[in-house]
Amino acid sequence: MVGRPLDEIENALVERARRGDARAYEELVQRYTQMAFRAAYVMTGSAADAEEAAQDAFVKAHRALPRFRAGAPFRPWLLRIVGNEARNRRRAAGRRAALELRVAEGLGAGGAAPSPEAAAEAAEERRALLRALGMIGDDHRQVVGCRYLLELSVEETAAALGIPEGTVKSRLARALARLHELMEPVRHG
Amino acid sequence: MAELERLESRLADLATAFEWPATPDLRAGVRAGIIEAQRRRRRQLRLLLIAAAVAVVVIGGAATAAYIELRGATVQTVPTLPSPSPTRAGPIGVRLDLGDRYSSLGAAEQAAGFKALVPSSLGQPDEIYFRQSPGVVTLVYHPRPGLPATSDPEVGALVMEANASVSQSSFAKLIGPGGNIQPVTVNGGSGFWISGAPHGFFFYTRSGSGQTDQFRLAGDVLIWNQGALVVRIESALDESKALQVAGTMR
Numbered sequence: 001m002v003g004r005p006l007d008e009i010e011n012a013l014v015e016r017a018r019r020g021d022a023r024a025y026e027e028l029v030q031r032y033t034q035m036a037f038r039a040a041y042v043m044t045g046s047a048a049d050a051e052e053a054a055q056d057a058f059v060k061a062h063r064a065l066p067r068f069r070a071g072a073p074f075r076p077w078l079l080r081i082v083g084n085e086a087r088n089r090r091r092a093a094g095r096r097a098a099l100e101l102r103v104a105e106g107l108g109a110g111g112a113a114p115s116p117e118a119a120a121e122a123a124e125e126r127r128a129l130l131r132a133l134g135m136i137g138d139d140h141r142q143v144v145g146c147r148y149l150l151e152l153s154v155e156e157t158a159a160a161l162g163i164p165e166g167t168v169k170s171r172l173a174r175a176l177a178r179l180h181e182l183m184e185p186v187r188h189g
Numbered sequence: 190m191a192e193l194e195r196l197e198s199r200l201a202d203l204a205t206a207f208e209w210p211a212t213p214d215l216r217a218g219v220r221a222g223i224i225e226a227q228r229r230r231r232r233q234l235r236l237l238l239i240a241a242a243v244a245v246v247v248i249g250g251a252a253t254a255a256y257i258e259l260r261g262a263t264v265q266t267v268p269t270l271p272s273p274s275p276t277r278a279g280p281i282g283v284r285l286d287l288g289d290r291y292s293s294l295g296a297a298e299q300a301a302g303f304k305a306l307v308p309s310s311l312g313q314p315d316e317i318y319f320r321q322s323p324g325v326v327t328l329v330y331h332p333r334p335g336l337p338a339t340s341d342p343e344v345g346a347l348v349m350e351a352n353a354s355v356s357q358s359s360f361a362k363l364i365g366p367g368g369n370i371q372p373v374t375v376n377g378g379s380g381f382w383i384s385g386a387p388h389g390f391f392f393y394t395r396s397g398s399g400q401t402d403q404f405r406l407a408g409d410v411l412i413w414n415q416g417a418l419v420v421r422i423e424s425a426l427d428e429s430k431a432l433q434v435a436g437t438m439r
Binding site for chain 1: 196213215218226293321
């Protein structure tokens with residue numbers, strides 16, 4: 001029930017946008033810019049490309065709105081368009097994604113302030129995990145990025161990456177196994 | 190399992206500390222992009238309506254002009270072809286106005302809302318596109334031994350498929366002087382082999398008003414209805430070889 005009012009707001013916005021209400025579409029753009037931009041960033045590895053891909057995706061989504069099925073979830077529909085734009089841009093640029101992975105020092109989960117030792121250990125763990133993420137293949141990094149960094153659902157990840165949900169699950173399992181292997185020396189070394 | 194859970198929990202922790210690039214405000218850019226796209230479509234429409242008007246005038250004065258209806262496509266003979274739109278620069282999908290490129294057939298099918306047929310004799314396509322308006326999936330095969338290049342040196346065969354159960358046609362073909370049109374049966378469905386001089390080709394849009402986007406000249410084409418689809422194969426293959434390829438569409 002918690003998400004219901006939000007869904008209703010979204011449905012109403014989509015419906016108004018479908019009827020040509022420019023303000024409603026602008027509100028949808030504002031609402032989903034961060035998700036679209038970050039998903040495109042995970043795929044292109046470039047903030048500039050991600051910005052262009054997300055912007056073009058919103059323009060194309062606007063044109064495609066009349067064919068959006070009323071009541072269907074908007075996020076995976078939009079993510080599919082964003083994913084296509086991001087992949088096209090990356091292909092056109094002819095380069096591999098070199099996703100820059102950075103974490104803010106001293107941040108992280110947990111409520112109470114950790115001891116200096118615990119904070120240092122947590123920071124080192126995050127750096128090690130980032131290094132490991134940098135060592136796995138693009139396909140694996142993208143699926144991990146979508147699922148864990150962006151917290152997309154399997155359906156949304158499949159839409160963004162343009163692959164079936166079953167492939168998302170199998171690719172994610174392989175990516176986690178690989179990350180686990182790469183992290184072994186850190187834990188036992 | 191505990192190891193996996195620990196890894197997942199570390200990834201979740203990483204997500205809270207991950208430094209994303211600053212999210213841009215896209216609203217103004219999107220607004221401008223929508224206006225520009227609408228302006229571009231109106232401009233294209235104006236140009237092509239002029240071309241279509243010329244064609245209609247010519248057809249109106251010609252007793253031999255004829256329409257041949259396939260489900261999902263219109264084939265029309267005209268005494269004179271309108272001039273094609275200027276050739277676009279860029280990759281195949283842009284040059285031929287094929288829409289968005291997809292990494293898998295499944296993804297394109299999902300976007301199209303129908304299952305596309307693939308000619309098993311040609312195997313999996315090299316490139317896959319879906320044009321949202323009017324809803325056409327295109328499989329691109331690059332030239333290779335046994336599949337010579339068409340007038341586009343990077344294209345050996347274009348296989349276009351659209352839902353033919355909709356009331357409006359997805360694409361149209363104008364057959365001018367020197368063009369031949371031969372009725373054929375492909376996989377139990379009726380169709381035509383269009384050969385000889387290049388013929389005109391354009392997509393309809395989904396607006397239902399018969400608007401057109403880009404008009405280009407196409408080489409020899411086999412076009413037919415199969416199941417709920419209208420399918421066209423454009424290639425440099427002769428009729429018998431094109432029919433052989435079409436016979437393997439599953």
